[in-house]
Amino acid sequence: MNDQYRTPYYSGLLAYIAKHRASFHMPGHKRGRGVHPDFKAFLGENVFLLDLTEVQGVDYLHKPTGILREAMDLLADAYGAKESFFLVNGSTVGNQAALMAVGGPGKKILIARNSHRSVVGGLILNGSMPVYLPVNVDPELGITTSVSPEVLREYLDKNDVDAVFLTNPNYYGVSGNIRELVDIVHEHGLPIVVDEAHGAHFHFHQALPLSAVDAGADLVVQSTHKTLSSMTQSSWMHMNGDLVDVELLKAALRTLQSSSPNYVLMASLDVARMQMATEGxxxxxxxxxxxxxxxxxxxxxxxxxxxxxxxxxxxxxxxxxxxxxxxxxxxxxxxxxxxxxxxxxxxxxxxxxxxxxxxxxxxxxxxxxxxxxxxxxxxxxxxxxxFGKLPPLETAAVHTFPVLPEVVLTPREAFFAEKKVVPFREAVGAISAESVVLYPPGIPVIAPGERITEESFDYVMKRKEEGAEVQGTADPELEFIQVLK
Ligand SMILES: Cc1ncc(COP(=O)(O)O)c(C=O)c1O
Structure with missing residues (x-):
């Protein structure tokens, strides 16, 4: 039988559950017996039976040697990766761990400006200086699309960076020439991380765009809960080549992920891999x-x-x-x-x-x-x-701020610096200590360490008036913002 039909982790958990041992360990709900009856009536019993903790025989996410090791090896085989990792805090933690593995204080990372806000989190964690890459815009749809290979080459020739971070595809399924982009970075001898949060399914169908894993990217992060069938907050990451220090990556994952990872989420990853590999x-x-x-x-x-x-x-x-x-x-x-x-x-x-x-x-x-x-x-x-009763509207300006910012400090320096709170409209010219993220699509317009400009201020206010939600700032209404003293 094709090994991909196996679900070693999920099946191992079921075998463990069948043993009916008296449990004197976490989780406190004790196989669901302590759960409020209303909640249990809705969810049923099984989800609580599967909600195990790190007991003997069910393996450890941070030191996988048994059924989890087997499940992650099958995952790597399914994608043709050198090594793959289950994630229990979404692609957010994948992006952050990847940035810790390829970055660090004193390093510079070339980052596409249409990156998700988790990337700013990764920069705060790794202390690196971002050098932003401009991203193409489709003026008729009003969305950013991809980084041009020529632009990537020009930026790599001009800047002495340690790694590249790209997002591909975008939220709307638009993909750049990922093979050429990966090749250009490798010609420069550097590792490339691809946030493929919206492309976990690509590898399994020929009519879908090329996956960054197949293009040979060094680290690829995928939100399986977005396009496959695993549960919300579960994701995975693949590693290829030898440009990334895998021990550093594992140390970053141990640092960032919970010491009590959710077994229901991880079982759903094992089953989602089997489903895709066998009937995807x-x-x-x-x-x-x-x-x-x-x-x-x-x-x-x-x-x-x-x-x-x-x-x-x-x-x-x-x-x-x-x-x-x-x-x-x-x-x-x-x-x-x-x-x-x-x-x-x-x-x-x-x-x-x-x-x-x-x-x-x-x-x-x-x-x-x-x-x-x-x-x-x-x-x-x-x-x-x-239709026909209201005049058609013109395409609004691109909904992802197209202007590259002036980066004055690393996001980490700005995050920990002394701050003051000022009205947002008085913050023009100051260095932001916070991210201003418009949702959708969750991409920062302003990140910590960047100078707030008249254009970025006007842009945020206009999008806000149109109905976009602002996230990332301490003041949810963004009447005030934290800037550096
Ligand atoms: C491009 C991109 N990267 C990363 C993330 C974060 O993924 P997750 O929600 O799985 O943590 C998102 C979430 O929307 C995203 O759109």
């Missing part, structure tokens, strides 16, 4: 068919547009993950934020995110045509109500 291509073909049905139906609805591969070759778009359904709604005379609100409040449909120009719907292996029909029906309803 089939499941993803069905998801792609549902997505194509949805894309074609949406493109028939007046006022709406949903892009596909015809955009390849423009604005840094090298490939497109067709499971992602980006619906540009400006033709209705409404912003993406307004459409998301109407879908939520009136039409019983929840999407992944909205921005000034678009809404984004994810199609995964959990979808079917019935679910797709609900979105089509809801979007038809909105088109009938608004």
């Amino acid at each position: 291509a089939e499941l993803l073909s069905s998801a792609l068919n549902v997505a194509q049905y949805l894309r074609e139906a949406i493109n028939e609805i007046p006022g709406l547009q949903c892009f596909g591969r015809e955009r390849v070759g423009k604005y840094g778009i090298f490939d497109v993950d067709l499971t992602k359904i980006t619906i540009t709604v400006l033709g209705l005379g409404l912003t993406g934020y307004k459409v998301e609100q109407l879908l939520n409040d009136e039409l019983g449909v929840e999407v992944e995110l909205s921005d000034p120009n678009n809404i984004l719907a994810f199609v995964t292996i959990g979808d079917d045509y019935d679910n797709a029909d609900k979105l089509i029906k809801a979007m038809s309803n909105l088109s009938e109500r608004f």
Whole structure:
């Protein structure tokens, strides 16, 4: 039998549970017996039986030698990686540990400016100085796309950096030329980390963009809970080549991850790997068919547009993950934020995110045509109500701040420096001690150590007025911000 059908970790836990030993250890709910009956009535018993702790025979995340070792080896085999790691704090901890492994005080890291806020966390942890890479923009969709290979080469030639960190694909499934990007970094003898949070499924289907693991990136972080079937907060990371100090990476993971990792999450990773390795291509073909049905139906609805591969070759778009359904709604005379609100409040449909120009719907292996029909029906309803009755809107400025910041201090220096709190509008010219992150897509506009400019201030205020949520600052309303004294 193909080894990939095995689930050594999940099966090992089931065998342990079957032994029915008297337990005098954590977790305190003691196989669910101590859980409030209302909660248990909803969740059922099994989830509590599986919620084990590090007892003999069920292996240790921080020192895997048994069933977890086997499960992670099968994961590495499934992706063709040299070594793979289960993560229990999302891709957030993967990005942070990766940055600790390739960075450190006094080092410089070339980072694409469209990186997720967890990357700022990684820089605070590793003490490195970021050198930001500009990212291409699609002016019609109003989103950032990918880093150009020529730009990467130019920045590597001009800057003496120790590693490169890229995000690929973006939230909307747009992928850059990852093979060429990885090759360019390797020509310079440097390691490349790829945040592939939105691409854990790529490796398993030929019609999807190339995975950074297959392109030979040194570290690749994937949010399995976003596009595969594992549970929220579970993720994994793959390592290839010998440019990364694997012992440092493991030490970083031991430092950052809980000493009580959740066994339900890790079992869900083991099963998700088995599912993908054994029937991933089939499941993803069905998801792609549902997505194509949805894309074609949406493109028939007046006022709406949903892009596909015809955009390849423009604005840094090298490939497109067709499971992602980006619906540009400006033709209705409404912003993406307004459409998301109407879908939520009136039409019983929840999407992944909205921005000034678009809404984004994810199609995964959990979808079917019935679910797709609900979105089509809801979007038809909105088109009938608004198309032709309101003037179409112009594409709003790109919803990810396109200007590269002036980095004065490392994020770590700014994080620990003496600070004062000032009204946000009086902070222009000062050095920020906080991240200002607009959600979606969770990318910082301002990071600690950067000078706040008139442009970044105006940009944040405009996005906020349009309906974007601000995260990252102590003051949730961002009337005040912490800057360096
Ligand atoms: C590009 C990117 N990287 C990393 C993350 C963090 O992933 P997680 O939520 O699994 O910690 C996200 C989350 O949205 C993301 O979009």
